[in-house]
């Protein structure tokens with residue numbers, strides 16, 4: 001695979017990253033980007049080539065951050081980050097940036113769940129019991145996710161549940177996060193764009209900002225890359241392509257073929273930096 005981008009802005013981002021990698025930040029989503037999509041969220045694991053790619057690339061960059069809707073500690077486990085060599089520059093921003101794990105310390109920071117989430121969780125469970133018993137609930141700290149991938153009619157159940165689940169989130173002042181056959185009700189005040197911006201500020205800027213994602217929850221990170229470009233920080237939006245979501249590919253500078261393509265792209269970047 002040749003390292004290139006489809007847009008002039010993406011090519012400028014790539015050139016800036018290659019010229020000054022030690023001040024570059026690369027953000028990566030987990031589900032659908034580092035990990036193939038599977039029916040049962042509990043069975044998701046990073047693609048076998050993902051961790052070796054991170055180990056090759058992270059020592060060469062300023063920071064690599066896994067920015068995910070999963071709890072930080074769970075993402076660490078599912079990627080296999082704990083104790084792996086070469087990851088000193090890796091951070092995990094979990095729960096859309098509410099939680100954090102740093103390889104350098106091995107510690108997780110997670111604020112307490114807002115009380116509104118417990119009430120919303122109970123209402124969502126009651127809604128499913130009444131109207132969609134074949135949908136699945138995933139409980140997370142500060143969030144509840146309704147999955148319809150294993151329902152008899154996944155798209156139909158998703159469409160039917162979308163408004164009622166959104167209404168629960170709104171009634172409790174929580175965020176509503178639709179994704180790939182998932183509807184999340186979660187603590188407000190965080191998103192992947194703010195998470196990326198926080199990292200950039202903490203590091204005192206970047207030579208280049210990259211984000212790799214596949215789903216609607218990744219769009220705020222693409223927005224942040226666009227904002228930083230306008231402010232003079234070159235950037236690249238990379239889409240982990242799928243047949244389920246079109247919005248990210250439409251906005252991306254680079255589209256690769258799912259998690260296998262992401263791992264190959266990261267390896268290619270590491271090889272170009274190592275030359």
Ligand SMILES: O=P(O)(O)OC[C@H]1O[C@H](O[C@H]2O[C@H](CO)[C@@H](O)[C@H](O)[C@H]2O)[C@H](O)[C@@H](O)[C@@H]1O
Nearest residue numbers: 030031037038039041044068069149180181182
């Ligand atoms: O920010 P992410 O790392 O992309 O997490 C977003 C949500 O992804 C998970 O659901 C998705 O992956 C599942 C496993 O492959 C799949 O079954 C489901 O259909 C997808 O929507 C996860 O379960 C959620 O908690 C995450 O918030």
